[in-house]
Amino acid sequence: MTRSLERQTVAIVGLGLMGGSLALALRDKVSSITGVDPDQDSLEDAFKGGIIHRGTTDLREGVQDADTVILAAPVRIILEMLHNRLGSYLRSNTLLLDLGSTKAEICEEMGNLPIGIQAMGGHPMCGKEQSGLQAAEATLYRGRPFVLCPPRRATPAARIRALELVDAIGAVPIEMDAIRHDRLVAGISHLPYLLSASLVNTISAEGQIDPTIWELAAGGFRDTSRLAGSSVRMMTDIISTNRTAIMRLLALYRVQLAILEASLVAQDNTQLEALLQAAHDSREAWAEQHLR
Template sequence: MSGTGFHTRQLAVVGLGLMGGSLAMALRGHADVIVGVDQVARSREIALERGIVDEATDDLRAACREADTVALCAPVRIILSIVRGRLGAYLRSNTFVIDIGSTKEDICEAMGQLPIGVQAIGGHPMTGKETSGIESSDAYLYRQRPFVLCSTRRTTPAARLRALSFVEALGGEGIEMDAHRHDRTVAAISHLPYLLSAALVATVKSEGDKDSAVWDLAAGGFRDTSRLAASNLDMMGDILSTNTQAVAALLARFRAHLALLEAALIDEDGEEITQLLRPVRQARIDWQKHYERKR
């Protein structure tokens, strides 16, 4: 595969946060010049000081004019406004454009409206960190993690191959699927868990407001189940608002499963409870093995 190695003359990384900084670091040997774009002066300074980028600007046009690869590494709503906005006018023909947004249907739809000749594909690396910001950048952030690729109306066969070698250069594992299927999948494994976690904390908080012992006794089970409730609000707001339909469908299914458990509980039907919970437990155990094998 090294023969098909990714190389670009000028890489523009739009958004100098954890994801963009890590992407720039991982692609250091694959680009002649890396230009970072961010509105925040301090992020640009850090990126330059640490040698994460060669140049930094707040001018999207200046960064894109000479770029043959543009990586959009911002929150979903910002990626959307960039792609729907002036980006198309700034790009040279044949420029490769990829993003890292957490939902894909809206972004891929917008990418499909870019000028003919632009090579655009949606991306979603399944990776992250507890900490954010360019200062947390890590060249290994994408290593051995799934990186979903969603074709758009502007994805030629050559762009697909370019995207796969781009992901390979990052050390990630490319998984191609259409944007609709991606959004449905992450609604199940990521957005639904977030909402449950938030509603759990809201419930525990209303108990804790009446009796603080709740907070004193909460331990590992609560810690894990509620962890996602501490996620960044802007990011989650963006994600949820661009995936409402899939999330609502999954919520309806979740409520149905929860209602079955509750009914069996209230009926004091221990056999039914066990029949409901046994395959669930097994599925979780099987997945854990699957997950650890991959890592």
Template sequence: MDNMKVTIIGLGLIGGSLARALKERLGIRDITAVTPNRQDIDAAIKDQVICRGFTQLNDHVYNSDIIFICTPVKYTFEYISCIAGKVKADCIITDVGSTKSDIIDQVNSMASPPCFIGGHPMAGKEKNGYSSGAAHLFENAYYILSPSRSTTPQAMSVLKGIIEGIGAIPVVLDAKEHDRITGGISHVPHIIASALVNLVKDMETPDGKMQMLAAGGFRDITRIASSSPEVWESIVLSNRMEIKRILEHYIEILNRFSGLMEQKNSAGLYHFFEDAKHFRDSIPAGKPGLIAPIYELIVDVVDKPGIIGEIATILGDSGINIKNINVSNSREFEQGCLKITLPDPASVDAAGKLLADKGYRVYK
């Protein structure tokens, strides 16, 4: 693999992380990037993550052994059409988009499609852009692969090897099954989070009390509403039929719940929350998923001068990096008032043990 020629189109969070992972973990030296942002190209060259970068497709791209298209879905269609017929016969083309059916359908409808495998790494961060990328982004994350009619066994084997090499777990799924699953666990939750935020915006009073009191739990459960509007416009339009079906089912659930309230059906309301709690508690914790996790600790502390600095010093002296630390003023359903955001699960475990050993009451 160290002699493989790779092109990455789109040098954002996923593209930048892929470039880093391919270089650091697989020793791939010949990496070309294509992105409209010249600053990202310059930064990646300076970081020695890529060999060269361009703002347009060219012969370096067409001579690649594998091409990763790491752009919003609506641009993926365009790049596949531009690349088809110009790349080598054995060049593998793949993408990282959150929807697969439309793309696979497009490839399958082509008279002479390139060798294409749909891809979707189930990993991400709250922040986008090349500077937010990391070689370890894909560690232990599921990486979905959806074959097209032009996918060969050899190409699938090569791509699986690359995915395993960057630390991810390849899972082969039919494109339609992929879109049904991601529609339920990622796409519709993003819509619901945005709808909740818009609901509060519409209900807001002139003195801004709702926004003030929305800090804490409400802000946490709706954090994915801060995702890129361009990315989500593209995802929703690409998976619109599946999303519509799931939304209709969600509306049925809300209507049933509304009926239980109207009937004052205590047992029904109890079972509604009980069923949700049991299923939610059965979902594995600490594993990467489609929605980027938050790694944080809640610390119960007394409000006194220097307490934040005291805790920051304890963690800093032990080499634990704090991404964010803040006091939660709205903690109706939370224990403790100091919220510490950390970079990874290992940091959460280490910080929790360290603070507990110092006598602090800590909640994960």
């Protein structure tokens, strides 16, 4: 029998932006929150800030008595924890949810956990430009999609408990299989990042010839290049665990870019304008529905 959420001990592994915000969103809705982080300073900051009830640098100690364990670490760290001994540290019937940005490899590892652990892959579609505990806020998840991806052998109980948790932080659950998730985020997250990084590397090369290019860059470059400033460690983890979906998207993107270029080369302004209008209308329709 599972305790109701308000009587549960929740362990959050990783007290960065996502883990810290989750602790803030949950702290009045659960019995206690244990923070697990390799950084003693982060633990002390979180404890002093009333974000967690207790903290430890020891994974086993942090998770062994928890009713719910949430992995809020970079993808490779989550994979390592799952692959190594995490499963043996958990009590039977523990809900194990992760917040990793790619899901296929993580859900695959979750499928190998001992029977009795209620595992569910998760990916909240939110974030902000700043990272770290200092940037955490209780409302980060509110109203945002929270993808849930069941690993093989996922139980109805795991699903119900994950939904309850998503609901508690005000997010909107969307259930789908991990492969589908990874294909979708390759398009709306990983492809934009790679375009942004490639743009910056192109301008860097141009800047070797004529450094004034950096002086002229304005708002358009600022926005299109912003993702290139993301955490490289985090993004390398994400991209290297979603290779197939990203390579597919890159191929499709090259086609779209080539179609635009063809109209430019041919001086076909009617075709060029039609392609740009299609992009304009799609972008405005999305913004109208999702940015207001």
